[in-house]
Amino acid sequence: MPEPQEDTQSVGGVRRQFRRYLRREPVILALLSALAVAFFLAVTALSRIYEAQQESLGNRWFMRGAAELKLRHFESAATEFRAALLYSRDSYTYQLNLAEALVGLKRTAEAYAYFINLWEREPENGLVNLELARIAAQKGETEQTLRYYHNAIYAIWPGDQQVQRRDTRVELIQYLLNINAKAQAQAELIALAANLEDDPSQQTRVGDLFLQAQDYEHALAEYRLSLKARPHDAATLASAGSSAFQLGQYSLAERYLQAAESANPNDAQSAARLRTAALVMQMDPFQREISVAQRDRIVLEAFAAAGQRLESCSAAGAAKGPATTPVAQPDLSEAWTKMKPRISELGLRRDPDLVNTAMELVFSIERQTSNACGAPSETDAALLLIAKLHESN
Amino acid sequence: MKATDVDIPPNSSDATLVEERQPTPALPFLGRAPEAFMRLVFREDRFFLVLSVFIGIFAGLSVVCFRFAIAWCRIYLLGSGATLTPLRMVLAPSLAGLVIAVLVIHVFPLARGSGVNQTKAALYIYNGYIPLRTAVGKFITAALAIGSGHSLGPEDPSLQIGASLASALGRRMRLSRDRMRLIAPVGAAAGLAAAFNAPISAVLFVIEEVIGRWTAGILGSVVLAAVSSVVVMRWFLGSESMFRIPAVQLERPSELIAYSVLGVVGGLASVAFSSGIATLRPRCKALPPWTQYFQPAIAGLLIGIIAVLGAPQVMGAGYVYIDEAMHGQFTWQMLAILAGLKIVATLLSFVSGTPGGMFAPTLFIGAMLGASVGGAEHVLFPHLTGSPGTYALVGMGVLFAGFLRAPMTSVFMVLEVSGNYSIILPVLIANTFAYLISRGLQPTSIFDVLTRQDGLELPSMEEQREEGTLRVEDAMRPASRAVLDTVLNAHESLDQVLQCWDAKLPEVRLVRMDPTGWSSISRPALEIMVKEGKGNLTLSSALSGRQILFLHPDNPLETALRYVDRWPVLPVVSRADFRKLEGVISQQDVLKRYQLFGEEEDISE
Numbered sequence: 001m002p003e004p005q006e007d008t009q010s011v012g013g014v015r016r017q018f019r020r021y022l023r024r025e026p027v028i029l030a031l032l033s034a035l036a037v038a039f040f041l042a043v044t045a046l047s048r049i050y051e052a053q054q055e056s057l058g059n060r061w062f063m064r065g066a067a068e069l070k071l072r073h074f075e076s077a078a079t080e081f082r083a084a085l086l087y088s089r090d091s092y093t094y095q096l097n098l099a100e101a102l103v104g105l106k107r108t109a110e111a112y113a114y115f116i117n118l119w120e121r122e123p124e125n126g127l128v129n130l131e132l133a134r135i136a137a138q139k140g141e142t143e144q145t146l147r148y149y150h151n152a153i154y155a156i157w158p159g160d161q162q163v164q165r166r167d168t169r170v171e172l173i174q175y176l177l178n179i180n181a182k183a184q185a186q187a188e189l190i191a192l193a194a195n196l197e198d199d200p201s202q203q204t205r206v207g208d209l210f211l212q213a214q215d216y217e218h219a220l221a222e223y224r225l226s227l228k229a230r231p232h233d234a235a236t237l238a239s240a241g242s243s244a245f246q247l248g249q250y251s252l253a254e255r256y257l258q259a260a261e262s263a264n265p266n267d268a269q270s271a272a273r274l275r276t277a278a279l280v281m282q283m284d285p286f287q288r289e290i291s292v293a294q295r296d297r298i299v300l301e302a303f304a305a306a307g308q309r310l311e312s313c314s315a316a317g318a319a320k321g322p323a324t325t326p327v328a329q330p331d332l333s334e335a336w337t338k339m340k341p342r343i344s345e346l347g348l349r350r351d352p353d354l355v356n357t358a359m360e361l362v363f364s365i366e367r368q369t370s371n372a373c374g375a376p377s378e379t380d381a382a383l384l385l386i387a388k389l390h391e392s393n
Numbered sequence: 394m395k396a397t398d399v400d401i402p403p404n405s406s407d408a409t410l411v412e413e414r415q416p417t418p419a420l421p422f423l424g425r426a427p428e429a430f431m432r433l434v435f436r437e438d439r440f441f442l443v444l445s446v447f448i449g450i451f452a453g454l455s456v457v458c459f460r461f462a463i464a465w466c467r468i469y470l471l472g473s474g475a476t477l478t479p480l481r482m483v484l485a486p487s488l489a490g491l492v493i494a495v496l497v498i499h500v501f502p503l504a505r506g507s508g509v510n511q512t513k514a515a516l517y518i519y520n521g522y523i524p525l526r527t528a529v530g531k532f533i534t535a536a537l538a539i540g541s542g543h544s545l546g547p548e549d550p551s552l553q554i555g556a557s558l559a560s561a562l563g564r565r566m567r568l569s570r571d572r573m574r575l576i577a578p579v580g581a582a583a584g585l586a587a588a589f590n591a592p593i594s595a596v597l598f599v600i601e602e603v604i605g606r607w608t609a610g611i612l613g614s615v616v617l618a619a620v621s622s623v624v625v626m627r628w629f630l631g632s633e634s635m636f637r638i639p640a641v642q643l644e645r646p647s648e649l650i651a652y653s654v655l656g657v658v659g660g661l662a663s664v665a666f667s668s669g670i671a672t673l674r675p676r677c678k679a680l681p682p683w684t685q686y687f688q689p690a691i692a693g694l695l696i697g698i699i700a701v702l703g704a705p706q707v708m709g710a711g712y713v714y715i716d717e718a719m720h721g722q723f724t725w726q727m728l729a730i731l732a733g734l735k736i737v738a739t740l741l742s743f744v745s746g747t748p749g750g751m752f753a754p755t756l757f758i759g760a761m762l763g764a765s766v767g768g769a770e771h772v773l774f775p776h777l778t779g780s781p782g783t784y785a786l787v788g789m790g791v792l793f794a795g796f797l798r799a800p801m802t803s804v805f806m807v808l809e810v811s812g813n814y815s816i817i818l819p820v821l822i823a824n825t826f827a828y829l830i831s832r833g834l835q836p837t838s839i840f841d842v843l844t845r846q847d848g849l850e851l852p853s854m855e856e857q858r859e860e861g862t863l864r865v866e867d868a869m870r871p872a873s874r875a876v877l878d879t880v881l882n883a884h885e886s887l888d889q890v891l892q893c894w895d896a897k898l899p900e901v902r903l904v905r906m907d908p909t910g911w912s913s914i915s916r917p918a919l920e921i922m923v924k925e926g927k928g929n930l931t932l933s934s935a936l937s938g939r940q941i942l943f944l945h946p947d948n949p950l951e952t953a954l955r956y957v958d959r960w961p962v963l964p965v966v967s968r969a970d971f972r973k974l975e976g977v978i979s980q981q982d983v984l985k986r987y988q989l990f991g992e993e994e995d996i997s998e
Contacts (some may be wrong), residue, residue: 025440028566032447035451036450036451039450039451039454040454040625043454043457043458043629044629046458046461047457047461047629050461050464054464057468061473061475079474079476080474080475082475083473083474083475083476086473086475086713087473089633090633107722109721110721110722113639113720113721113722114720117637117720
């Protein structure tokens with residue numbers, strides 16, 4: 001019976017083969033697994049030692065760098081932070097401090113590389129956005145600058161978020177003023193003023209920014225708020241006076257400037273502005289609540305002053321040569337000479353329209369000569385301001 | 394080429410063309426399932442795959458330890474700060490050089506030399522044998538060298554540590570000779586993948602430079618080992634890439650010209666670098682034996698002097714500085730100086746026989762050169778938009794292609810490291826230029842140069858890649874004689890044969906068998922049929938079951954060689970219509986073509 005014998009042989013062979021497999025491969029796999037686990041545990045222990053050492057070295061160098069940065073020793077701070085980064089290459093804090101040190105060293109390109117990397121990791125970080133905005137501003141990239149400043153304003157800040165955000169907005173406004181984007185600056189200022197706390201120094205600061213942005217109305221409003229808490233603050237009084245002056249509210253300006261002068265007698269700018277404001281109020285023939293005689297007297301004085309201005313201007317022009325003489329000046333001189341005989345107290349009383357005609361000529365002379373004949377005298381400056389005031393009215 | 398690549402007639406009786414099947418023993422006491430399970434799990438090729446995973450784990454763990462060792466050597470020998478003191482910069486590499494020389498000469502002689510070539514030698518010469526001692530030696534000496542500031546990298550030692558571990562494991566497992574040969578490259582891929590943190594590049598490099606061929610069995614093992622080693626490495630060291638990768642963008646296609654310039658410069662730099670090694674290494678080896686004790690120390694001293702004079706960046710692997718170069722922290726002039734000094738420093742370290750790899754220095758030189766060329770181009774053409782980081786990344790690929798002559802790996806390495814597909818075009822363009830220039834000016838690749846200097850004759854992967862293949866169409870003759878038809882009887886066929894008889898040509902005529910294929914018959918066979926009174930028998934019935942093999946013009950000639958001795962003439966038919974005869978081929982034709990090919994090779998040499 002060969003077949004059953006063959007089958008038995010086959011079964012026996014397979015059994016032997018099976019036992020051999022069981023003796024060999026699974027045992028090998030088990031041994032390999034055990035070896036791998038042991039090796040893994042050993043490397044884990046080694047890794048802990050390594051990581052602890054790396055962390056400690058990183059911290060040590062970072063602390064040294066932070067101390068140097070505090071002392072504004074940027075070069076050594078950068079070196080220490082670099083050393084710290086050798087041990088924790090991806091540490092956000094180390095990178096941020098290194099970037100700050102690089103900014104201090106004016107190595108903007110390097111700093112930018114770190115900041116942009118940090119920004120990619122945490123786009124909502126206020127400080128990183130602010131630094132990126134500053135770098136973009138230096139590079140003249142307005143769009144990027146505005147983007148990063150706005151990011152920074154709405155970003156997360158460590159410590160007092162409100163203060164950081166406000167300061168960032170102030171920095172943005174100053175940037176906008178520097179690039180002469182006054183309309184955008186005014187919009188930012190309005191937002192800033194809306195969130196301002198009841199702090200007189202902050203109100204004055206915002207008022208100053210409004211003043212720079214030529215938004216005199218808002219500036220005056222901020223100064224007024226500030227003056228409620230500090231009514232004798234000379235700088236605020238002077239700035240409020242200046243704002244009122246720019247708005248053409250000369251009597252209000254006079255009041256503020258007088259108060260400013262008494263608070264700070266050395267403030268020459270306010271004193272000069274006060275004199276101009278007083279002169280404007282004295283020399284304006286169109287102001288209400290003055291008598292006809294007083295109005296006529298003002299017109300006569302203004303007409304005479306315009307004549308003098310023309311004369312001095314012609315003399316200066318002649319001294320410099322014919323090329324510098326303004327083209328329209330002879331016509332004005334001729335018009336002034338022609339009108340002169342009619343300009344008297346009697347003439348003005350007879351013809352009330354002459355007041356307007358005379359003042360129109362005066363304003364034309366002042367405008368023309370202010371463009372061509374250099375700095376005006378205080379009287380001429382006052383007349384020019386009166387011209388502007390009535391021009392806008 | 395497998396037999397199945399050739400078309401086999403449907404009813405072929407050729408036993409050699411049928412795959413051999415192993416008899417499967419039955420398991421009556423357990424049914425067939427356990428037997429199938431055992432076969433499935435414990436067959437050597439399956440077991441080899443499982444083993445590859447273990448090789449990857451062990452290689453990954455070893456590479457992690459190796460990285461720790463380098464870091465500790467650096468801290469204790471050079472100091473822990475970013476700025477090194479001049480005394481340490483000079484003393485550390487010099488004294489470490491002395492220790493390394495003693496270790497290499499007396500304890501670990503195989504630790505010297507290229508890991509890639511030693512792995513290739515294991516594959517082609519030593520049946521997969523690499524002593525475990527080599528791994529230990531490489532670990533200690535390379536960690537000392539790199540940690541003390543020698544201008545070398547950890548990748549090649551990692552590759553060799555992986556290969557050596559794998560070889561030791563394979564020997565313990567008593568694997569068959571074929572598997573043992575392959576185990577070293579598997580370990581090499583694992584080691585390189587962990588060192589590079591780039592499994593694809595490691596797999597490609599080992600396939601491209603060590604094994605030289607793609608088969609599913611090898612690829613599976615190599616991939617498994619590489620992936621498991623990278624997983625282990627990332628477990629301990631994190632998954633961050635070696636550099637902070639900057640944003641990469643190619644805004645205008647015209648900027649590819651700028652990258653081509655980088656390819657040309659990189660190609661020339663590669664030639665300078667490899668020529669330096671090719672020239673200086675044999676000279677250093679030829680010096681009196683006692684000088685071997687001092688060569689690494691002198692190399693270390695010179696590197697230290699370079700560092701003290703203002704370029705400490707050339708010390709060690711230099712990954713930190715590659716990162717800085719990528720982020721525009723050096724001027725283009727400084728970058729060019731650093732590239733030049735790194736070539737000098739690496740030459741000194743390598744030719745002095747200090748153990749360590751050239752991958753990291755190659756990447757360093759490439760990054761510096763790339764960022765420098767990019768910076769200079771920006772000065773000349775300010776409208777270029779590529780960042781220094783992009784040029785540095787492309788530069789790394791360029792040197793990889795030009796110096797290591799691994800064009801595929803160079804492209805994938807940059808893609809894998811950058812994780813950005815936008816860089817593909819600049820890399821392809823620049824690498825191609827660098828590779829062609831390097832290949833044109835220095836026909837022998839650096840690995841082959843080193844192999845020959847070491848007195849070995851290993852197959853050159855580059856030459857293999859570029860070797861021409863002879864095909865059937867190169868040897869076949871036109872089918873000058875009419876083909877016999879199966880409807881003809883023996884009489885008619887003999888008449889046709891005699892009508893155009895040529896004594897110089899074989900006596901065999903091809904017969905087109907409708908619809909199944911081809912057969913052949915000789916004049917004597919026809920004459921015998923007629924003599925025996927079978928003249929009216931048609932060829933179809935006479936030749937039934939006697940079909941012959943046919944070939945296609947694009948089949949390799951070596952395939953034809955396997956069959957031409959069995960039939961005097963074989964038909965070469967169109968792939969579109971196997972009834973359409975394109976030509977015929979005989980053993981004589983094949984041999985004649987090979988003879989001609991040998992003469993052409995001699996002339997070209």
